[in-house]
Amino acid sequence: MTTLTAPRNPATGRRHHAGATRRGRRRSTALGLLAWAVAVIFCAPALWMLLTSFHSEADAATNPPSLGAPLTLDAYRVFFGAGGGASPWPPLINSVTASVFSTLFVLVLALPAAYALSIRRVEKWTDVMFFFLSTKMLPVVAGLLPVYLFAKNTGMLDNIWFLVILYTSMNLPIAVWMMQSFLADVPVSIIEAAQVDGARLPTVLARVVAPVAAPGIAATSLICFIFSWNELLFARVLTGVTAQTAPVFLTSVVTSQGLFLAQLCAASVVVSLPVLAAGFAAQDKLVQGLSLGAVK
Amino acid sequence: MPRKTRKVPGRARVWATRAPLLPALIFLIAVTQLPFVATLVVSFFDWNSLAPDKRSFSALSNYGEVFSDPSLRDSVLTTVLLTASVVIVSVVLGLLLALLLDRKFLGRGFVRTLLITPFLLVPVSAALMWKHVLYNPEYGLLNGGWAWFTGLFGVDGAAQPDWISDMPLTAVAAALVWQWTPFMMLILLAGLQSRSAEQMEAARLDGANAWQMFCYLTLPHLRRYLELGVLLGSIYIVQNFDAVFTITAGGLGTANLPYTIYQTFYQAHEYGLASAAGVVVVIGTIVVATFALRVVSSLFREEAGRA
Numbered sequence: 001m002t003t004l005t006a007p008r009n010p011a012t013g014r015r016h017h018a019g020a021t022r023r024g025r026r027r028s029t030a031l032g033l034l035a036w037a038v039a040v041i042f043c044a045p046a047l048w049m050l051l052t053s054f055h056s057e058a059d060a061a062t063n064p065p066s067l068g069a070p071l072t073l074d075a076y077r078v079f080f081g082a083g084g085g086a087s088p089w090p091p092l093i094n095s096v097t098a099s100v101f102s103t104l105f106v107l108v109l110a111l112p113a114a115y116a117l118s119i120r121r122v123e124k125w126t127d128v129m130f131f132f133l134s135t136k137m138l139p140v141v142a143g144l145l146p147v148y149l150f151a152k153n154t155g156m157l158d159n160i161w162f163l164v165i166l167y168t169s170m171n172l173p174i175a176v177w178m179m180q181s182f183l184a185d186v187p188v189s190i191i192e193a194a195q196v197d198g199a200r201l202p203t204v205l206a207r208v209v210a211p212v213a214a215p216g217i218a219a220t221s222l223i224c225f226i227f228s229w230n231e232l233l234f235a236r237v238l239t240g241v242t243a244q245t246a247p248v249f250l251t252s253v254v255t256s257q258g259l260f261l262a263q264l265c266a267a268s269v270v271v272s273l274p275v276l277a278a279g280f281a282a283q284d285k286l287v288q289g290l291s292l293g294a295v296k
Numbered sequence: 297m298p299r300k301t302r303k304v305p306g307r308a309r310v311w312a313t314r315a316p317l318l319p320a321l322i323f324l325i326a327v328t329q330l331p332f333v334a335t336l337v338v339s340f341f342d343w344n345s346l347a348p349d350k351r352s353f354s355a356l357s358n359y360g361e362v363f364s365d366p367s368l369r370d371s372v373l374t375t376v377l378l379t380a381s382v383v384i385v386s387v388v389l390g391l392l393l394a395l396l397l398d399r400k401f402l403g404r405g406f407v408r409t410l411l412i413t414p415f416l417l418v419p420v421s422a423a424l425m426w427k428h429v430l431y432n433p434e435y436g437l438l439n440g441g442w443a444w445f446t447g448l449f450g451v452d453g454a455a456q457p458d459w460i461s462d463m464p465l466t467a468v469a470a471a472l473v474w475q476w477t478p479f480m481m482l483i484l485l486a487g488l489q490s491r492s493a494e495q496m497e498a499a500r501l502d503g504a505n506a507w508q509m510f511c512y513l514t515l516p517h518l519r520r521y522l523e524l525g526v527l528l529g530s531i532y533i534v535q536n537f538d539a540v541f542t543i544t545a546g547g548l549g550t551a552n553l554p555y556t557i558y559q560t561f562y563q564a565h566e567y568g569l570a571s572a573a574g575v576v577v578v579i580g581t582i583v584v585a586t587f588a589l590r591v592v593s594s595l596f597r598e599e600a601g602r603a
Contacts, residue, residue, distance in 0.1 A: 032401025038393065039410040045474070046413050048437050049425050065440040109323055112316030120313045128317065130589060135328045137585040139535050141557045142574040143331030145338060145567060150331075169327035172320060201316060230418050233537045233554070237562060247420040251542060261435070264428055268421030279416035280409060287482040291528055 053265035060262040075266035079253075088267070090242075091249035094160050095271075098235075098245060099228040102167035106175045106224050107217065109168070111205055114179035119191060119209070129180065132173040140170075140233055151238055158240040166234050171224040178223070178289050182216025183209060219285030222278040229275050246271045332578070339571035346565045358572035368573060370549065371556040375534060378465065378552055382472045383529040387522065389473070390480025397481070398488045415478035423542035426471035431543075433458040464548035472539050476532075480525045487521030488514070520595060527588035534581060553577050 040047075051067075052060045053076070059069035081087040117125050147166065148157075156162040186209055194208045210217060235245040244252075253267045279286060342354035362368050397408060414422065430437050439456045460467045491514065499509050537554045544550040546559060553573060561570035 028399060028401065031396065031399060032404075035396045035401060035407050036403065038396065039407040042393075042474075042477075043410040043413050045425060045430055045437065046417060049429050052429060061435040062440070065435075065437055065444065109320040113320035116313060116315075116317040120316070122313050122317055123310075126593075128321070130593065131321075132324065133589065133592065134585065135324055137531055137581055137588065138328060138332060139554070139574070139577045139581050141535070141537075141554045142335055142578045143328065144557070145561050145571055145574070146331040146334035148561075149334075149567075165327065169324055172324055176320060226416075230420075232420055232541070233558065236541075237558070247418055247538075250418070250420050250424065259428060261428060261432075264424060268417070268425055272416070272418045272421050275418055276413070276416050279412070283409070283412065286412075287479075287486055290479060291483055291524055 049265045050269060052262055053269045055262050057260050057262050060265070075260075075262035076270070078260075078263050079266045079270065086249075086252075088246070088249060088270070091244045091246045092271075094239075094243055095229055095246040097160050098163045098167055099225045099274075101161075101164045102171065102228045103221050103224040105164065105168040106171045107221060109172055110175035110179050110220070111210070111217070112201070113176050114183045115201075115205060115209060117176070118180045118183040119186065119188060129177065132176045135169075136173040144233070144237060147234075148237055157238060158243045160239070160243040160245075162238060163235060163243065163245070166238075167224075167228040167231065170231070171227055174227075174289055175220050175224055178220045178285070179213070179216065181288070182213045182220070185216075186212045216285070219282045220289065222282040223286060223289035226275050226278050229278075335571045335574050338567055339575050341568045343567040344565050345567055354568065358568045359576070361569055362572050362576055367551075368556060371551045371553050372576075374465065374550060375552040375554075378469055378472070378536070378550075379530055379533045381469050382476060382533050383526055385469075386473045386476040386529065387480050387525055389477045390525065391484050391518075391522075393477065393481040394484035394488055397485055411481060412478040414474050415476070415482075417475070419475065419538040420542055422475055423471060423539045426467070426474070426539075427460065427543045431459040431467055460544060461548065464544050464550045468539050468543050468550050471543060472533060472536065475539075476529060480529065483525045483528075484518060484521055487518045491517050520591065523591045524588075524595065527584060527591055530584050531581065531588060534577070534584070 048065075054071040054073070055066070055069050056072050056074055059066050060075075062069075079088060081089070116122050117129060122128065151157045151159075151162055190212070191204060191208055194204050199207065230247065231245075232247045232251075235248050236251075239245060239248060250267055250271050253264060282289075339358055340353060340355060341351055342357065343351045393411060397404065397411070401407075417425070428436070433439060433456055436459075438459060443456065495513060496509065499513055504512070534552075535554055536552065537558065540546055540550055540552055540555045541558075546552075546555045551559070554577070557570050557573045557577070560566045560573060564570075
């Protein structure tokens, strides 16, 4: 911790209290308004995209922009297949499959590992923790080619389950780190009590540890879900027609049919919606997950 | 099996402790470490998948090519430039936003939610949005907004730049800054809120002004969090593929290493060369990651000490 080094300022002396608070309050209001303004401007592109997705194609492509154009669901209708383009359902279902199952697999692998690292404390546990972390720092492109060749030679190309395995490995390190810190908060006494009663590890995990650490496990799951849902590089290289995921589909919305701005916006909104929902739900834990458990 | 291990209780207990860890560990080694070893091996071969018969051991010649091929060398430079500029700008903006959000005001939760929205958009949709909704020279929001603004002053036909072709790297960087500023803000906000209130109060009573408190108290306290933000940001942004792929498709001098590697093996089928470039990225990342691990481990140790 830093020690107090701020020098006294003899010129200003003590503050005049009543005046300072009133001035402080006014300044605080001004800064609050500034924060609002900055936030709206910063978020404006996303809000504009949302608005455009409810415009007709003709209104979407005007210059200057038409803020008050009539709202319509046409773009969404076209996106969901009424307009004759490729249906977004198979890619969306693939993304759900890849994200949900990889998240489940991560939980199955990470929960016992985190238990060993936080409650049972294997020897040299910090080394193991850092090994997990170091795999996350290995750039994806460094393993892409062998993974591609493996998939090609084993007939796993364009197979959603192959992506599930890769996404599991992609999220496992983060999940172990996050869960280690959540499980450390579980009181050891209740685990010991269960063990005295004769419960074995799977029972202890499912009946004692999981319920207590449930909020942390939920946050970890949401973060794994988000990462899997967002992934593009593996999905782009390893999938084709049948296993195509939503982000890959999104890139093809533009190229295959020319540029329809409202439709593109609608597609982006639909594909982003699950992540936005998960992200808003896990706001606080999101930082912890992304900073690999270093910031609580 | 259990009966056998029960005879050596010490060892059995050690393995009982380790056992829950093993599935995760073995899985991770198999899926992440083995492919890298394979990449390392392939990088020593002259291997183009379109001419599979000519595959041969070529020692370090792929590495020679990575460093001598101007386009590959350019992509190394682009990667460094893109990563450094995005990280620096987003850390500075993130710090300003975090300071703004650190105090209580009406609707702070909602403002925070608005500010993190860019980070929660699917990266591809954010990149597509920048490319088509904002940068489009004919009806993008940037030019449209500019035309509307100048129109207010009676100026007709204001300049309408084609953002992506006029300033491709800046265009990609701006989109990435927009996405990563919220991440930096969240980390730094966590840092700001872990400051000791007593210390701040003591400094205030001692007559320190806001600027002095920022320089002597807040900034030193934030150092760790700034380091963490910079290093994690670097690790994530060095690997960026989505924005480069979507906005410029690597054209106009914006191809970074991940994109170049993707292209080298996926389109040019140069397996050996792509692998060598991949190994170079790993070496670069290890340098950054070594620092990152040190920062994380110091925070980690602090955490363990408190527990």
